[in-house]
Amino acid sequence: FEYGALAGKHVVITAGPTREPLDPVRYISNHSSGKMGYALAEAAADAGASVRLISGPVTLQVPPRVDCIQVETAEQMLAASLDDIDRCDLFIAAAAVADYRPVAVEEHKIKKGSEEIMELRLTKNPDIVATVAGLGAQRPYTVGFAAETRDVIGYARSKLIRKGLDLIVANDVSNPEIGFNSDDNAVTLVSADDEVSLPQASKRQLARRLIEQIAQHYKQSTK
Numbered sequence: 001f002e003y004g005a006l007a008g009k010h011v012v013i014t015a016g017p018t019r020e021p022l023d024p025v026r027y028i029s030n031h032s033s034g035k036m037g038y039a040l041a042e043a044a045a046d047a048g049a050s051v052r053l054i055s056g057p058v059t060l061q062v063p064p065r066v067d068c069i070q071v072e073t074a075e076q077m078l079a080a081s082l083d084d085i086d087r088c089d090l091f092i093a094a095a096a097v098a099d100y101r102p103v104a105v106e107e108h109k110i111k112k113g114s115e116e117i118m119e120l121r122l123t124k125n126p127d128i129v130a131t132v133a134g135l136g137a138q139r140p141y142t143v144g145f146a147a148e149t150r151d152v153i154g155y156a157r158s159k160l161i162r163k164g165l166d167l168i169v170a171n172d173v174s175n176p177e178i179g180f181n182s183d184d185n186a187v188t189l190v191s192a193d194d195e196v197s198l199p200q201a202s203k204r205q206l207a208r209r210l211i212e213q214i215a216q217h218y219k220q221s222t223k
């Protein structure tokens with residue numbers, strides 16, 4: 001691990017789930033704990049970067065020397081991600097953003113009715129990492145994650161292309177040892193012309209290896 005690898009660079013990392021409210025007491029969310037994103041923030045700070053973590057609701061402690069912005073919804077996460085984006089050199093999206101949110105947020109608690117089936121209407125959320133990757137000439141080097149349960153590398157590669165990313169971290173979340181809320185992870189870093197497997201390790205250890213690899217790719221791209 002190279003301590004100066006990201007010296008002078010500004011890194012923005014999204015982490016955790018988003019929470020999409022239905023009414024004042026209910027929401028749609030997922031099992032992301034934030035562990036992967038927080039570990040990446042710690043590793044990037046150790047590599048010398050100034051780090052901003054944009055975090056959905058989690059129960060983790062913010063690592064030292066990391067500036068953390070707390071958000072709840074995907075729309076708030078997008079706004080926080082775009083704030084000051086001109087200063088960002090490297091954007092890493094580890095958050096598990098809800099793809100959809102309720103069409104309407106009820107002002108008052110939804111009452112139980114007599115019907116057996118209740119239908120929810122959902123609308124698509126903005127895609128944060130694709131928006132950042134699409135910012136044009138001044139865009140940061142952009143790294144996404146792909147949480148997949150089958151054909152992990154194939155789907156990751158199509159997300160890399162569809163979202164216009166520089167790199168994507170393929171994460172097989174069908175294995176409960178290495179996915180949402182686990183302490184360990186194992187991933188494959190996928191670029192346009194290469195794949196590097198990083199074997200199972202704690203998310204903290206794996207984050208250091210990932211930051212090392214990402215910093216190398218980033219340096220290559222700025223040569």
Ligand code: PMT
Pocket residue numbers: 014016017031032033034035036037074093094095096097098099125126127128129130143144145146147148159171173179180181182203
């Ligand atoms: O938080 P942990 O418990 O430690 O778990 C870690 C993790 C499994 C959540 C993490 O390793 C991971 O895989 N994060 C991505 C989860 C995800 O939602 O992946 P996706 O394949 O649905 O999304 C692809 C990429 O687009 C991701 O970089 C995601 O942040 C981004 N995205 C998705 C939807 C959206 N509206 N905006 C986005 O930016």
